[in-house]
Amino acid sequence: MIEGFRLGVFSRGTTLWDGLDFAFGDAAAWFVTGPPSSGKTLLLSILRGERRPDAGDVVVSGESLYRGNAALARAWRASCGHVPEQTIADARLTVGDLFRRSALAGCGVRESERKDRTDQLLEMVGLQGALGWRVAELSISERGRACLAAELLRGPKVLFCDCLVAGAGVLYWEMLWGLFRALAREGNTVILAERRIPERWALAAGNPVPVGPFRVYRLPDPAAEGKGEPG
Incomplete structure (x- = not known):
């Protein structure tokens, strides 16, 4: 509560x-x-x-x-977990970096399972194959969905x-x-x-x-x- x-x-x-x-x-x-x-x-x-x-x-x-x-x-x-309205990222940050940060914060997923879980989450939000995409170049919709998927990795x-x-x-x-x-x-x-x-x-x-x-x-x-x- x-x-x-x-x-x-x-x-x-x-x-x-x-x-x-x-x-x-x-x-x-x-x-x-x-x-x-x-x-x-x-x-x-x-x-x-x-x-x-x-x-x-x-x-x-x-x-x-x-x-x-x-x-x-x-x-x-x-x-x-927190998905902000505006995500300000440096130009080099990728979707994969969002997931790596989430894992470092303690996602409770073993390394051997993390890739499969990451792929599942990205597919769920309609961003298959997006790990290498730069966050700064994503649309508002893509950015929000990518942040959501990365936060869900933490559970x-x-x-x-x-x-x-x-x-x-x-x-x-x-x-x-x-x-x-x-x-x-x-x-x-x-x-x-x-x-x-x-x-x-x-x-x-x-x-x-x-x-x-x-x-x-x-x-x-x-x-x-x-x-x-x-x-």
């Missing part, structure tokens, strides 16, 4: 938002939507233990990230994604829908920040919970009956 209590952010001399409460249960896929400049990226940074909120606290499995041991926030941040129990769905494009929505629900089915937690989610996804998720400028959706339980597979 990831909980935010009375979270507040003050920016450029004004209050961006204040007094917000969030609760993200385990083994589920969540969407946080909000208008431009509402602080979605900031919220993900706070939940990941990267940016201390100006007010309030984040509690993970009953432990405070910001009012307890600082080592806890560092360990939490290191354990989480994080919690995955944060910033505008991944919008960047991936309509052609990959069905794949992402199935992937997010599969991760939840396996006991993982996925938290995604987007301006909006595909209409059919929103209909399947049901009414969102309003939290300040945000709307929080929970994708339906993968085991629930009578739910289709929106694209």
Whole structure:
């Protein structure tokens, strides 16, 4: 369980938002939507233990990230997967380098299995044979999908994604829908920040919970009956 209590952010001399409460249960896929400049990226940074909120606290499995041991926030941040909205890379960085960095961070996959796992992940996101491609030359969709695949190599129990769905494009929505629900089915937690989610996804998720400028959706339980597979 990831909980935010009375979270507040003050920016450029004004209050961006204040007094917000969030609760993200385990083994589920969540969407946080909000208008431009509402602080979605900031919220993900706070939940990941990267940016201390100006007010309030984040509690993970009953432990405070910001009012307890600082080592806890560092360990939490290191354990989480993260797909940022913008990946700034030097011109020499390749997709293969993303996977090597992921392996160095501790992916729990033996060297003998890593290549097969890497190939499987790239195929899953539609990037077969992309290991040698330069990240700086990829499209927004390709870059997001490559970063997602590299993060999945680590097998994080919690995955944060910033505008991944919008960047991936309509052609990959069905794949992402199935992937997010599969991760939840396996006991993982996925938290995604987007301006909006595909209409059919929103209909399947049901009414969102309003939290300040945000709307929080929970994708339906993968085991629930009578739910289709929106694209």
